[in-house]
Amino acid sequence: MWMSAAVAIGQKFDAPVEARVPMSPTPVLGSDGRMHLAYEMHLTNFYASNGPLRLNELSVFPQGSSTPLATYKGKELAEIAKPHPEETANGITLPAGSRTVFFLWITLPEGMAPPPGLWHRMSFQDAKGIQRTLQGAAVTLPGVPAIMIAPPLRGGRNWLVSEGPGNAHSHHWGSLLALNGVVTIPQRYAIDFVGLNARGHAIEISPEKIRDSANADWFGYDSDVLAVADGIVRDARDGQPDGRPLNPHPEGNDLTARGLYGNFVVLEIAPGVFAHYAHLRPGSVRVRLGEHVHRGEVLAHLGDSGNSAAPHLHFHLSDKPVFEESEGLPFRFARFTNEGDAGEQVVLSPSALWTPHPVKYQEALPLDGTVIEFP
Numbered sequence: 001m002w003m004s005a006a007v008a009i010g011q012k013f014d015a016p017v018e019a020r021v022p023m024s025p026t027p028v029l030g031s032d033g034r035m036h037l038a039y040e041m042h043l044t045n046f047y048a049s050n051g052p053l054r055l056n057e058l059s060v061f062p063q064g065s066s067t068p069l070a071t072y073k074g075k076e077l078a079e080i081a082k083p084h085p086e087e088t089a090n091g092i093t094l095p096a097g098s099r100t101v102f103f104l105w106i107t108l109p110e111g112m113a114p115p116p117g118l119w120h121r122m123s124f125q126d127a128k129g130i131q132r133t134l135q136g137a138a139v140t141l142p143g144v145p146a147i148m149i150a151p152p153l154r155g156g157r158n159w160l161v162s163e164g165p166g167n168a169h170s171h172h173w174g175s176l177l178a179l180n181g182v183v184t185i186p187q188r189y190a191i192d193f194v195g196l197n198a199r200g201h202a203i204e205i206s207p208e209k210i211r212d213s214a215n216a217d218w219f220g221y222d223s224d225v226l227a228v229a230d231g232i233v234r235d236a237r238d239g240q241p242d243g244r245p246l247n248p249h250p251e252g253n254d255l256t257a258r259g260l261y262g263n264f265v266v267l268e269i270a271p272g273v274f275a276h277y278a279h280l281r282p283g284s285v286r287v288r289l290g291e292h293v294h295r296g297e298v299l300a301h302l303g304d305s306g307n308s309a310a311p312h313l314h315f316h317l318s319d320k321p322v323f324e325e326s327e328g329l330p331f332r333f334a335r336f337t338n339e340g341d342a343g344e345q346v347v348l349s350p351s352a353l354w355t356p357h358p359v360k361y362q363e364a365l366p367l368d369g370t371v372i373e374f375p
Contacts, residue, residue, distance in 0.1 A: 015124045015132040017053065017094075018044040021139045023188070025106075027114035028146045028330045029364040030166065031338045031372065035114060036365075037106040038165065038173070038188065038330070041137070043122075048097035051127030056091040058122050060106055062115035063138070069106050069118075080104065080168060082176070091125075101176060103168035117141055146330040147273055148363060149228035150295050151374035152315050153302075157223070158196040158339055158356075160347055162312065164368035165189050165330075172316070172328075177255060179324045188328030189365070190316035194347065195220015195302070196371060200354030202310070202347045210348065211246050215304045218245060221281075221311040223302040227293045228275055231267035234321040238263050238285035242304040242311075249307060257323045261314070262306020265299045266321050273329060274321045278314035279306050332363045339371040 025039035045053050055077060059068040077092045078085055082101050085092040094100055108114065120137040153159060163170040172187035194202050197219050205213050215221045240262045243249055257264055261278035263285055269275050281303030287293055304311040320326035339356040346352040356371070366372045 015053070015122065015134045016045070016047050016050055016126075017122075017124070017134060018042075018046055019120065019122070019134060019137040020044075021137070022183070023185075023327055024139055024142055026142050026144075026146050026330045027108070028332060029361075031161075031336075031361055031364055031366045031370050033359075033361075034110065035108040035112070036166065037104070037108070037114075037118075037141075039104055039139070040185065041102040041104060041120070042099055043094065043102060044099040045094040045096055051096050053094045053127075053132075054088055054091045054125045055094055056123045056125060058102065059120065060104065061119050061121065063117035063119060064115075069108065070104070077102075082174065094124075103173065105166055105168060114141060146332050146365070147270060147317070148332050148334055149269070149275070149317075150226070151333060151336070152226055152228050152275075152277065152313060153193060153374060154224055154226065155374040157220070158198070158200065158371050158373050159220070160194040160196055160202070160342060161366040161368060161370045161372060162192040162194050164191045164370075165365055167368035170368065177324065179255060182325050184325055184327050186318050186323050186326045186328050187316050189330045190314065190328060191366065193220070193313040193315060195223060195311070196342070196347065200342045200346050200356070200371060201350055201352070204350045207349060213245050215242050215245060215311050218311040220302050220313070221304070222284075223313075224298045225265075225277055225280060225300045225302055225313055227267060227295055227297045227299055229267070229269035229295050231269040231275065231293055233265060233287045233289055233291045233293065234268045234274060235266040236264065236285055236287055236289060237261070238280070238300075239282060240305045241282055243306075243308055245304060245310040249309075255324060260307045260323065262308060263300065263303060264306070267293065267299075268321065272319050274318050274326075276314070276316050276318060276323070279303055279308040279312060281305070330365060332365055333374070335360070335362050335375050336364070336366065337361070337373045337375075338366070339373060341369045342371045343369065
């Protein structure tokens with residue numbers, strides 16, 4: 001596998017905790033022009049008999065340096081932690097015998113080359129008021145860059161990057177999947193691409209009537225969905241109906257591609273690298289299991305099937321052809337234009353004004369909330 005998992009254990013073990021980084025971060029250029037690292041720290045207050053610990057501070061350092069890249073204290077710790085911890089005046093509480101996961105999005109200083117690794121320092125106070133520290137938890141960064149891919153959608157239209165990279169509170173990165181004895185994040189770098197018109201709107205229907213809209217009213221609906229690289233179809237499904245935009249969907253507990261994706265295609269585009277396309281329009285899937293496809297080939301059309309609130313293309317890369325037990329992988333698009341940011345108050349409001357400020361990017365990852373256009 002081109003991106004190996006790593007486990008980081010604290011080297012100075014004054015605090016009775018285990019610190020694990022299950023997936024080493026790969027540096028990637030974002031659509032803000034900065035280099036970023038995204039990863040999770042699993043922190044376990046191991047001994048139930050010791051009682052709760054209060055985490056006062058967590059700092060991240062580049063290998064060989066004592067100058068932190070980021071430091072989190074108080075409320076900042078609570079904002080990056082799951083499950084949401086109890087906040088105190090000086091930190092957060094880690095219950096005895098429990099695990100807390102911290103979602104770390106590290107932005108490197110401008111002009112700084114990615115370091116070969118990271119280390120961490122954490123300060124705690126135990127139930128007796130004694131200060132304890134963990135210094136180490138070293139992580140080696142992969143020496144191979146994120147894979148480069150072509151667009152999954154055609155140019156000539158704006159696309160909102162919704163629930164995208166950098167948003168740890170999204171249902172993508174923020175969703176830990178515990179299944180078959182393994183905890184993974186299949187959608188770590190996933191993007192929901194929502195089609196927009198030149199005014200930055202996904203639909204030109206007033207907000208009070210939007211729940212009565214049809215899928216065809218949404219500008220991205222039925223758009224061509226393209227192969228991002230040469231590859232082999234490892235899984236596909238068609239025949240599932242589209243939902244009604246912004247209307248409730250039946251609750252399901254099937255945490256697999258067939259339970260979430262609706263109509264979908266999964267391509268193997270490199271050894272251990274799989275492209276997942278979900279929520280495709282019924283009757284539009286053109287490829288079959290085992291078929292070889294070429295970059296830019298039409299695979300299907302954008303729809304609203306499966307666990308989808310409105311027409312969009314769900315896209316992500318992972319290390320397995322299945323959803324369950326897979327880890328989401330970073331990627332870079334060869335070229336795109338960042339047209340600026342747009343929130344729900346613009347995208348879903350026909351009266352809202354939006355002015356693009358285009359900046360061209362190469363070999364970069366679009367970040368959450370940006371509007372992009374592919375060449």
